Every structure is written in C-alpha cells, then in structure tokens.
Amino acid sequence: MAGGKQSPRQKMINLMYLVFIAMMALNMSKEVLTAFGMINEKLADSNASVSERNEAAMAGLAAKADEQPAKYVPLKEKAEQIHDLTIQFTSYIEEQKQLALEDVGDATDYETMDQSAKLDELFFSSGKPSAAGREFLNAIETYREGVAGIIEEDFPAIAAEIRREFSTEPVEDREGVDKPWLEYNFQGFPLIASVTKFTQMQGDAKSAENDILSAMLSGQLQSEVSLTNYEALVIPDKTAFFSGENFTGTVVLGRVDKTLQFDKVVINGKEVSSTQAGQVKLEFPAGNVGENEIKGQLQFREGDSIVTIDVNKSYSVIPRPNSAVISADKMNVVYRGVANPMTISIPGVGNVSANAPGLRPAGGAGNYLMDVTTLQAREVTINVSGELPGGDKVSDSKTFRVKDIPRPVGTVRGEDGTVRMQRNTLEIATIGASLPDFDFDLNLRVTGFKIKVPGQPTVQVRGQQLDERAKGALRRAGRGEMIQIFDVEAQLANNSSYKLKQVSPVFVELTN
Known part of the structure; x- marks a missing residue:
C-alpha cells in the first residue's frame, strides 16, 4: 500500500508515476504517453510478483493449519475471506481495464491512448457519476469495508490504513476546492494514465493482502514466506535524473522490523513524533526549487545503551506545473513598436538567465518584456541557460520572427x-x-x-x-x-x- 510497507521498487514506481503526471501537465507528448505505458507494464510485473508471494503465503498457511489446526485454522479462514475479496476486486478492475481498451486496436501502442473520452463517457453523465461510475465506487467500498471489517479487531492499524488507502471521499485540489474522488482521479485523464491507475489499484489491493498475511503469520510461515520481510532497497546516487544521463545507484537488502519503537527521532532540527511500525512518517514543506537535504538522527534503546543512526539524504524539488505548454510554431512572432510579454523558464531549474536584443526582466519569476522596435533583422533569438541540481549546466534557445504592426x-x-x-x-x-x-x-x-x-x-x-x-x-x-x-x-x-x-x-x- 502507498502508506504502508512497500518495496523500494514499488516506491520508485509510484514516484515515477507522479513525476510523469507533472510532465503531462507541462506537455502531453507522445514520449510521455509511452512512459505511462512502460510504467503500467512495470506495475503489472510487480503485481504478478506480489500475487505469487500471496499464493505462497496462502499455501504456507494451509500447511500450518494442517499441522496446528487450533492455532492456524481461524487465521486461515480469515485469510481466505480476504483473498476472495481481493480476487473479486482485482478481477473487477481488470474488467474495467479491458472495457476501457476495447476500442484500442493495439494495446501496446500507448501513443494512441491520449484521449479521455472513453472513461469520461463510461463513468460520468451530465457532470455526475453514471451508473457504471457508481458501480465502480461501490466495488471499491465493498472491498474496503469487507477487508477492514475482517481485520478490524485484530489489526486496527492495518484496517485504518486500508480505509485511508481506498477512501473515496472528496479530495482537496491544489486550489483548496473539494472535488468528488472519481472526478479528481479519472475525469479528463488520458486513457493510458487511467489504465495505469487501474493497475496501481490492483497492486494496492494485492499489497494490502500481503501486509495482512504477513501480520497474521507474524514470521511463523515457511522460510520462503518469511523472506518477504526483506526488501531490495534501491538507493539512487541522486533523487532526480535527466534524459540522456545514466542512472547510478546501489541495491541492498533491508529488513523491516515492525516491533521496533524509536525513543527519539530528530529530522532537520525538529523532533518527529509520527512513528509507527518501525517507520518514521515525514511531512514538512518541500522547500525551494533545487537540491534539498534531509538530516537528522534515529535513536532507540538497545540493552542499557542508546543507539544513534544518522540520517543524511537529499532530494530535488521541481516547480509545480500550473499550466500546459502549448505553442503554435508558426506564431513565434514579436512585434516592433510594442513591449512583447515573454515567459521564460526551464522545468526543474530555479534560477534561469535569458538574453536577446531588447529583452529585459519584468518582475516575477520568468517574466520578461521584449522591445524590438529598433531591430532591423527579420528574426531574433532568445538564449536561455540555467544550472541543474548537482551543478550541471543546461541551455536552450528559440528564434522568433520580427514583424511590424499590421496596417491600421x-x-x-x-x-x-x-x-x-x-x-x-x-x-x-x-x-x-x-x-x-x-x-x-x-x-x-x-x-x-x-x-x-x-x-x-x-x-x-x-x-x-x-x-x-x-x-x-x-x-x-x-x-x-x-x-x-x-x-x-x-x-x-x-x-x-x-x-x-x-x-x-x-x-x-x-x-x-
């Protein structure tokens, strides 16, 4: 689940998904559609792996129930109920995916899946959820309340997490307006983005089942099941990479100990109290655009002494997209006799410098005015440069035609x-x-x-x-x-x- 125990690979997939949504808002290119398709494929592969682990856990639980009926049969019955609910829910989601793709000739040609009409017509009618939309919301609610109800008494924390993860309550957008959950998550999105979200929901359900099985078994399953406590942690050398450069990082094995309770956690000079299940939940302002650091200490008691583990990580902040970048190539024109307003920026770069004849800053980030009244040339080029997180330089340029004011x-x-x-x-x-x-x-x-x-x-x-x-x-x-x-x-x-x-x-x- 997104808020519970996740493999680093799953976390990286989730991060890629969010980054590509931001890229979509900036410029819905064919490459972005293909990237969504690749993410969907990776999610599907990850879901298959989790399904295999769940099946192995169910088999191990069945073997334990045969060996020790009094102890494991009640767990096995609850596990089977949860397993059935998960199968029903993920199968229903798969039906919605197939329905969404029924008019797509080639399901691997992601560049053609840039429209939202199919799911908009299926899930919405006159601006409100259609019958199919209400059925979809009901399927989520049935799964959520069914699973949470089964484990509520024994594992209230996991039940609360499932209710949060699969909540269909209105969502507050960045403008502070509450939007219906279905509209916020599915209306107006390209088809491949919605299909990817369906696959993610299937993965969340399978991961939830895996979390519940792990909690039920408490490390007493067969060795292959207990190995799910170990995760492959992918540690990139930096938290943001750009097109054309190599990914660099390391892979290590780590074990999550849910019994571990921290005595004191300090992050960026402030004590953090939101710790649970061996994890520290962080929430603080992301900071300025560029490279930012997370520094602190984790302290826990081991015997008669206090063990301290240092925290030292960095992450990148990119500008929040608030508009699409749409340009008509033949309309790249500036006029003599007027102050031409220009907006100049490089995604992911905070400080940008731009220069061209007649170009001057106009106040505010990225705002410029350009006066080409005295320029005799028929074209003018604006050169832009900036520094990426990590110190790399990036530059670009764009040429505009210079025209006179039309005849009055x-x-x-x-x-x-x-x-x-x-x-x-x-x-x-x-x-x-x-x-x-x-x-x-x-x-x-x-x-x-x-x-x-x-x-x-x-x-x-x-x-x-x-x-x-x-x-x-x-x-x-x-x-x-x-x-x-x-x-x-x-x-x-x-x-x-x-x-x-x-x-x-x-x-x-x-x-x-």
Missing part, C-alpha cells in the same frame, strides 16, 4: 469599411484608426486626414473631426453619394516615434 484601418464613429450615416452625423463624427484582430490592445491617435466629396476639391483636415471647410464641401454632397476619408495620419499614443503603415481609407454613404 480608418474608422468613422468606430466603424470601418463602408458606413451609412446621415450628413449631420458625419459632421460631428470622430475619425479614428484601429487594428482589428491584433493581439495587442493599442491606443492609436489620429492627427489628421483628407476628405473627398464627389465634385469637390479634396480637403486636408487637422485633428479628428471635420473642420468648417470640410463641412462646407459635405453640405454640397447629394443623398447616396460616397464620401471618401483617406490618408488618415495615426500614431501610437505611447510611442509616437514608431511609424505605422498607411491607414486604409473609410467610405461614408450619405443617407440624406
């Missing part, structure tokens, strides 16, 4: 193109310029324009409204005639030095 269009009363209005309305209307569908909200100021009335000389106007000469020419126009307003002079309100492209004309059809 003239407006009358805020309307462009051909506008129909009355003569007296045009006399008092404001002539303007706009940038329709442009990504930046720019304030354009008009300083002058020309107006052409059919049959009349062109009139040059200074300002944003018709002057007396323009109004005089307008009064000589007939109904239905088209008035042309062109050569609109406009500039950026906050950057008058930037020369905009020529403003498109606007036409007014008189309605009286």
Whole structure:
C-alpha cells in the first residue's frame, strides 16, 4: 500500500508515476504517453510478483493449519475471506481495464491512448457519476469495508490504513476546492494514465493482502514466506535524473522490523513524533526549487545503551506545473513598436538567465518584456541557460520572427469599411484608426486626414473631426453619394516615434 510497507521498487514506481503526471501537465507528448505505458507494464510485473508471494503465503498457511489446526485454522479462514475479496476486486478492475481498451486496436501502442473520452463517457453523465461510475465506487467500498471489517479487531492499524488507502471521499485540489474522488482521479485523464491507475489499484489491493498475511503469520510461515520481510532497497546516487544521463545507484537488502519503537527521532532540527511500525512518517514543506537535504538522527534503546543512526539524504524539488505548454510554431512572432510579454523558464531549474536584443526582466519569476522596435533583422533569438541540481549546466534557445504592426484601418464613429450615416452625423463624427484582430490592445491617435466629396476639391483636415471647410464641401454632397476619408495620419499614443503603415481609407454613404 502507498502508506504502508512497500518495496523500494514499488516506491520508485509510484514516484515515477507522479513525476510523469507533472510532465503531462507541462506537455502531453507522445514520449510521455509511452512512459505511462512502460510504467503500467512495470506495475503489472510487480503485481504478478506480489500475487505469487500471496499464493505462497496462502499455501504456507494451509500447511500450518494442517499441522496446528487450533492455532492456524481461524487465521486461515480469515485469510481466505480476504483473498476472495481481493480476487473479486482485482478481477473487477481488470474488467474495467479491458472495457476501457476495447476500442484500442493495439494495446501496446500507448501513443494512441491520449484521449479521455472513453472513461469520461463510461463513468460520468451530465457532470455526475453514471451508473457504471457508481458501480465502480461501490466495488471499491465493498472491498474496503469487507477487508477492514475482517481485520478490524485484530489489526486496527492495518484496517485504518486500508480505509485511508481506498477512501473515496472528496479530495482537496491544489486550489483548496473539494472535488468528488472519481472526478479528481479519472475525469479528463488520458486513457493510458487511467489504465495505469487501474493497475496501481490492483497492486494496492494485492499489497494490502500481503501486509495482512504477513501480520497474521507474524514470521511463523515457511522460510520462503518469511523472506518477504526483506526488501531490495534501491538507493539512487541522486533523487532526480535527466534524459540522456545514466542512472547510478546501489541495491541492498533491508529488513523491516515492525516491533521496533524509536525513543527519539530528530529530522532537520525538529523532533518527529509520527512513528509507527518501525517507520518514521515525514511531512514538512518541500522547500525551494533545487537540491534539498534531509538530516537528522534515529535513536532507540538497545540493552542499557542508546543507539544513534544518522540520517543524511537529499532530494530535488521541481516547480509545480500550473499550466500546459502549448505553442503554435508558426506564431513565434514579436512585434516592433510594442513591449512583447515573454515567459521564460526551464522545468526543474530555479534560477534561469535569458538574453536577446531588447529583452529585459519584468518582475516575477520568468517574466520578461521584449522591445524590438529598433531591430532591423527579420528574426531574433532568445538564449536561455540555467544550472541543474548537482551543478550541471543546461541551455536552450528559440528564434522568433520580427514583424511590424499590421496596417491600421480608418474608422468613422468606430466603424470601418463602408458606413451609412446621415450628413449631420458625419459632421460631428470622430475619425479614428484601429487594428482589428491584433493581439495587442493599442491606443492609436489620429492627427489628421483628407476628405473627398464627389465634385469637390479634396480637403486636408487637422485633428479628428471635420473642420468648417470640410463641412462646407459635405453640405454640397447629394443623398447616396460616397464620401471618401483617406490618408488618415495615426500614431501610437505611447510611442509616437514608431511609424505605422498607411491607414486604409473609410467610405461614408450619405443617407440624406
């Protein structure tokens, strides 16, 4: 179980699962989908190994029941009930997996399993659990309460752990909002991620059964069963590895002694009281992005003396993902005349430096502004560098196209193109310029324009409204005639030095 005794291999699988969920939130690539599939395969292999151990434990218990019926028959009966509940539950989960994969042609082609629609349609209806969703929740509850009820009296701690591990109570997300358990764990996830979670649930149930059998037998099973008390501990040389480098570490055997009680535990200078079953439960703020240390001491009494074991480990903290990284490759553009906002970061790196012509920090981690008004080149490259935990350097770059602000269009009363209005309305209307569908909200100021009335000389106007000469020419126009307003002079309100492209004309059809 995730909160009980686990093999280091299982812990590493769980860690990989969480890391890849974080990677998914940053960028759902085909490699991530394949990685989920590989994790699912490893979980399935691990589950098969646990099943073999459970079967061996059941066989050993049966042999002991034959030898000492009075002592072992009651344990054997409870073990068989738990075993049956576990088989029923894991078989039901297997049915859900097969149902989820029924439309998948190749169950090993993980890159095609990037959609969530199959399970969303199966488990949810109108934003609430469907009949199949309620059946799934009921199956979890039946298993949880069935197993916990059998062992409640003899092993209350394990029963409580099972209720916690298989709880279906609402879950608080990172924004502090309680979400239904089914929605939080399955809605909107890629198919391969949900299939992997199904496999993990099967593994949790099998591990729970193994924990219960171990507690029941208390080290009195045959030697092959008692060996499950030993775990292969994988100790990596560091807690985070990056693509392209080799994994380095060591494997040692360790034995978990649930009878051991610590007299004093100090971690990072603070005494820890949450110890149980020979284990110390740690919970403290993860710290800043980068490499962090766990230091302390474990003290326990051995005879008349106090034995002290030092704790000295390190771990890496990476930024919490809060948005997906989605980019349209053809839209890598920065514009002259405006301050282009940029967000620049490297996942897993706290301090990042970036440089390019016109680029400057804008306050806040990863926030920059880029002004390429004076840059004559058609492209600009942003170079980014940082230092990984452990001291390794990492760098990257990205090239953006440099473009001018698009051609503005003239407006009358805020309307462009051909506008129909009355003569007296045009006399008092404001002539303007706009940038329709442009990504930046720019304030354009008009300083002058020309107006052409059919049959009349062109009139040059200074300002944003018709002057007396323009109004005089307008009064000589007939109904239905088209008035042309062109050569609109406009500039950026906050950057008058930037020369905009020529403003498109606007036409007014008189309605009286």
